[in-house]
Amino acid sequence: MKRSNKKVLAAVPANGRPANNKSKKAAANGTPPSRFYGTPLPGVKPEELSGTLVVIEGTDGSGRSTQIYLLTEWLESQGFAVQTMGLRRSYLVGEDIDALLAENAVTPMTLALMYSTDFFDQLERRILPALRSGLVVLADRYIFTLIARAAVRGIGRDYLHGIYEIALRPDLTFWLNVRPEVAFDREFKKSQTISYWESGRDMSLSNDLFQSFIRYQSMIKREFEYLSKRHGFLELDGESSVSKVNQVLRKRIASHLGIRSTQYKPSHALSHLWR
Amino acid sequence: MVTTTPDISPAADPAPAKPPTIKRAYPGALVVVEGIDGSGKSTQLYLLKRWLEIGGYRTHFTEWNSSPLVKSATRRGKQRRLLTPTTFSLLHAADFADRCERQIMPLLHGGYLVLADRYIYTAFARDGARGCSPHWLRNLYSFAPAPDITFYFRAPLDVAVNRILAGRPKLKYYEAGMDLGISLDRSESFRIFQERILNNYDQMVETDHFVLMDGTVRVNKLQKLMRQIVGEKISLQQFAPKKK
Numbered sequence: 001m002k003r004s005n006k007k008v009l010a011a012v013p014a015n016g017r018p019a020n021n022k023s024k025k026a027a028a029n030g031t032p033p034s035r036f037y038g039t040p041l042p043g044v045k046p047e048e049l050s051g052t053l054v055v056i057e058g059t060d061g062s063g064r065s066t067q068i069y070l071l072t073e074w075l076e077s078q079g080f081a082v083q084t085m086g087l088r089r090s091y092l093v094g095e096d097i098d099a100l101l102a103e104n105a106v107t108p109m110t111l112a113l114m115y116s117t118d119f120f121d122q123l124e125r126r127i128l129p130a131l132r133s134g135l136v137v138l139a140d141r142y143i144f145t146l147i148a149r150a151a152v153r154g155i156g157r158d159y160l161h162g163i164y165e166i167a168l169r170p171d172l173t174f175w176l177n178v179r180p181e182v183a184f185d186r187e188f189k190k191s192q193t194i195s196y197w198e199s200g201r202d203m204s205l206s207n208d209l210f211q212s213f214i215r216y217q218s219m220i221k222r223e224f225e226y227l228s229k230r231h232g233f234l235e236l237d238g239e240s241s242v243s244k245v246n247q248v249l250r251k252r253i254a255s256h257l258g259i260r261s262t263q264y265k266p267s268h269a270l271s272h273l274w275r
Numbered sequence: 276m277v278t279t280t281p282d283i284s285p286a287a288d289p290a291p292a293k294p295p296t297i298k299r300a301y302p303g304a305l306v307v308v309e310g311i312d313g314s315g316k317s318t319q320l321y322l323l324k325r326w327l328e329i330g331g332y333r334t335h336f337t338e339w340n341s342s343p344l345v346k347s348a349t350r351r352g353k354q355r356r357l358l359t360p361t362t363f364s365l366l367h368a369a370d371f372a373d374r375c376e377r378q379i380m381p382l383l384h385g386g387y388l389v390l391a392d393r394y395i396y397t398a399f400a401r402d403g404a405r406g407c408s409p410h411w412l413r414n415l416y417s418f419a420p421a422p423d424i425t426f427y428f429r430a431p432l433d434v435a436v437n438r439i440l441a442g443r444p445k446l447k448y449y450e451a452g453m454d455l456g457i458s459l460d461r462s463e464s465f466r467i468f469q470e471r472i473l474n475n476y477d478q479m480v481e482t483d484h485f486v487l488m489d490g491t492v493r494v495n496k497l498q499k500l501m502r503q504i505v506g507e508k509i510s511l512q513q514f515a516p517k518k519k
Contacts, residue, residue, distance in 0.1 A: 091351075092348055096345070096348045107372070112372075121359075125357070125359075166411060
């Protein structure tokens with residue numbers, strides 16, 4: 001199943017969104033005017049946000065968390081302070097969403113709005129303060145996963161974009177793209193089972209868990225293909241080795257932040273991730 | 276109190292559907308009360324509910340912010356004052372979505388007359404007063420079914436505010452709009468916050484077809500009027516108990 005996809009690894013800048021391609025110098029202080037998709041969040045002054053927001057998107061098993069551990073270490077070694085965010089980590093509703101998911105009685109719209117509450121709580125209480133202080137924020141998933149998950153459950157894409165139009169536009173968005181079959185193998189290897197939600201079992205796609213997982217992840221992937229075009233993702237082959245993917249990520253981030261050297265070898269503590 | 280005027284519900288009488296009338300995909304009906312705190316809306320809706328209950332009608336009462344789903348989050352957010360205008364608004368929207376999907380919609384499809392104490396206009400008025408963009412709020416609640424009647428109870432600001440201040444020992448932080456930083460004095464903050472909400476309501480009267488109700492009119496007189504309007508706008512016999 002491990003198909004080596006040698007040439008695909010180049011980060012492909014999709015459509016010409018303001019992806020800050022060669023802003024070697026401007027990075028940390030130059031704030032482009034369109035930091036928000038639409039009207040900014042109430043009470044936020046975009047010009048105060050001097051930090052950089054880097055988003056890593058991709059399904060479970062695409063290697064997001066691994067890459068974020070490694071990037072954090074690399075950035076810190078380069079003298080950049082890092083803040084992270086991820087889904088269901090807000091103080092306000094993180095635990096409530098866990099409880100809802102466990103209970104499994106929640107309807108799609110409610111779940112989508114609970115996730116958006118979780119997202120904006122983190123954005124306002126953690127990310128914006130970090131960006132005001134000039135930190136690099138590494139987001140383990142962002143609005144795109146939330147939009148994709150809700151969209152495959154029948155909630156309108158325009159509706160979802162409307163909710164998230166007050167969110168901050170990332171400086172860089174990477175998509176670690178893997179085939180559903182590969183994601184399945186990796187997830188199964190990791191936890192010896194497949195999660196209820198990651199296989200979309202609430203959608204009654206198939207009684208067979210494998211089929212359900214593949215169909216669900218394929219639907220999510222289609223949403224991501226659409227989102228990638230709309231928002232200009234930097235698409236990476238998530239099936240390549242950890243070190244290769246990391247190298248591409250470092251290159252793009254280094255060029256954005258104006259870091260000259262992209263040399264990096266993980267410390268002993270993280271060397272087990274370096275596959 | 277016989278209905279002859281435009282029937283909003285397609286199940287009852289499909290013949291004379293007026294152009295501006297919204298097409299309903301369900302046989303039920305939705306009656307909503309809106310207005311600032313102290314405008315008398317809850318009292319009036321309670322009396323309407325009693326009238327319908329006593330008459331044996333298929334009816335159900337629902338109120339804003341009542342689902343157990345987000346109770347713990349709301350409590351946590353309010354106690355520790357963590358809520359921003361956006362998260363405050365989203366949390367209420369999640370709560371409303373839960374009620375809408377699991378209670379209001381099934382009841383409307385099941386042919387109930389649903390009575391709602393506050394509805395999406397509360398969010399438009401209140402969250403708008405907190406600084407959320409009206410356009411964003413409209414989109415956020417666009418999944419909600421449009422009411423058949425929206426009663427807007429309007430009382431002068433002083434009357435409403437004094438009713439609340441007289442009956443409540445201490446205004447709560449968010450209730451008084453203290454998060455807006457308008458004033459350090461809770462009563463003063465509450466008054467200014469309510470004024471902004473009142474202005475937002477007033478602006479929706481035309482666009483959202485509110486039925487304006489004078490909150491200073493005597494309770495029983497106002498209730499008589501309310502019952503009359505409900506009888507005119509909704510074909511009540513379809514909710515009446517089946518005769519054997």
